[in-house]
Amino acid sequence: MSRHRLDYQSHRATLERECDLIVAVSGDELDLPVPTCPQWRLSDLLAHLGDVFTFFRTQLETATPESPCEPGSRGVPAGTDLVEWFEVAAAELQSTLDGHDREEPCWNWSGEDLTADWVCRRMALESAVHRYDAELSVGSPTSLDRDLAVDGIDEWIGVHLATDVPESPNASLGGVLCLACSDHEAAWTVEVTAGRLRWREGRGPADAVLVGTASDLYLYCWNRRPLETLELTGNRAVAAAWSSLTV
Numbered sequence: 182m183s184r185h186r187l188d189y190q191s192h193r194a195t196l197e198r199e200c201d202l203i204v205a206v207s208g209d210e211l212d213l214p215v216p217t218c219p220q221w222r223l224s225d226l227l228a229h230l231g232d233v234f235t236f237f238r239t240q241l242e243t244a245t246p247e248s249p250c251e252p253g254s255r256g257v258p259a260g261t262d263l264v265e266w267f268e269v270a271a272a273e274l275q276s277t278l279d280g281h282d283r284e285e286p287c288w289n290w291s292g293e294d295l296t297a298d299w300v301c302r303r304m305a306l307e308s309a310v311h312r313y314d315a316e317l318s319v320g321s322p323t324s325l326d327r328d329l330a331v332d333g334i335d336e337w338i339g340v341h342l343a344t345d346v347p348e349s350p351n352a353s354l355g356g357v358l359c360l361a362c363s364d365h366e367a368a369w370t371v372e373v374t375a376g377r378l379r380w381r382e383g384r385g386p387a388d389a390v391l392v393g394t395a396s397d398l399y400l401y402c403w404n405r406r407p408l409e410t411l412e413l414t415g416n417r418a419v420a421a422a423w424s425s426l427t428v
Contacts, residue, residue: 183382185335185367187328189283189298192305193275195329199308200271203227204264206315211263213318217405223318228257230311231270237300238274246286246295274304291344303340306333310403317405330395331367334360337402337427338369342378345427350376352426356388356419362395363412373426389415391423 187195203226211224218226232255239252257266281287283298291299309325310333316322325333346352354373361368361384370385371378384390391398393411400406404424413420 183332183335183339185331185382186302187305187332189301191329192301193278195305195326196271196278196301196308197275199305199312200268200275202312203230203308203315204268206312206319206321207264210319215314215318217314217317223315224263226311226314226318227263227267230308231267232256233307234270234274234304237304238270238277240288241274241277241281241285241297241300243288244286246288249288249290278304291340293340293343302332302336305329306336309333310400310405313400313405324394324396325399327362327364327395330399331362331365333399334362334367334369334395334402337399338371338378338380341427342371342373342380346373346376346378348376349426352376354419354422354426356416357386358419358423359384359387359390360398361390361392362398363392364394367395387415389413389417389419391420 207223207227211222213223215221215223215226235252239250243250257263278297278301281297283296285297286295287297287300288295289299309329313322313325352373353375357370357372359368359370368384369380369382370387371380391411391413397406397410401408401411401424408421
């Protein structure tokens with residue numbers, strides 16, 4: 182396990198906090214567009230995230246790590262208040278997580294770490310990024326918690342890239358990239374060539390180096406912050422390719 186990974190209770194607390202913030206900023210603004218999610222409005226963001234919560238609550242409850250289980254229903258029922266539905270979906274997921282030990286079995290799409298711990302981490306990070314989206318929609322975006330963002334970069338590399346890159350034989354950065362946090366000692370050196378991922382923690386020789394706050398680096402991974410937000414040394418094309426490796 183990465184030394185940057187937060188524990189189960191930290192992820193659980195993050196999930197609750199970020200969901201509360203999403204509800205607080207959404208309010209009566211559900212028709213506002215989400216700049217970081219083209220063609221979405223805030224109503225779409227809440228519907229998407231609530232549906233994700235329902236799906237993973239079902240995985241936790243069925244505890245069948247071999248294959249996913251489809252929830253009894255998906256989407257927002259007709260005539261239902263969207264914000265109230267989202268709050269219930271979030272509360273039910275949180276309650277289900279509270280009733281599980283971190284090592285209890287649960288399916289996830291990565292095929293690795295098939296436990297409730299994986300789900301708790303993923304839901305916390307998913308909620309944090311979408312909280313940023315929601316705040317951006319209303320014009321008041323705030324940074325992610327530093328330690329959570331460090332954890333998020335680690336997950337982006339060790340889970341998302343590790344899952345997606347082998348399925349994309351043409352995936353390439355065009356060189357070695359180093360990511361270094363300006364507000365934390367964390368750094369990563371990454372190479373992607375012909376669908377193969379190599380990475381390690383720490384600084385190392387690289388064709389491009391990106392330095393920024395952990396929040397800005399993590400949000401850049403998910404195309405939420407522009408490259409210009411970060412301090413770049415070296416090959417711009419390598420740095421620009423970073424956020425296009427997965428979605």
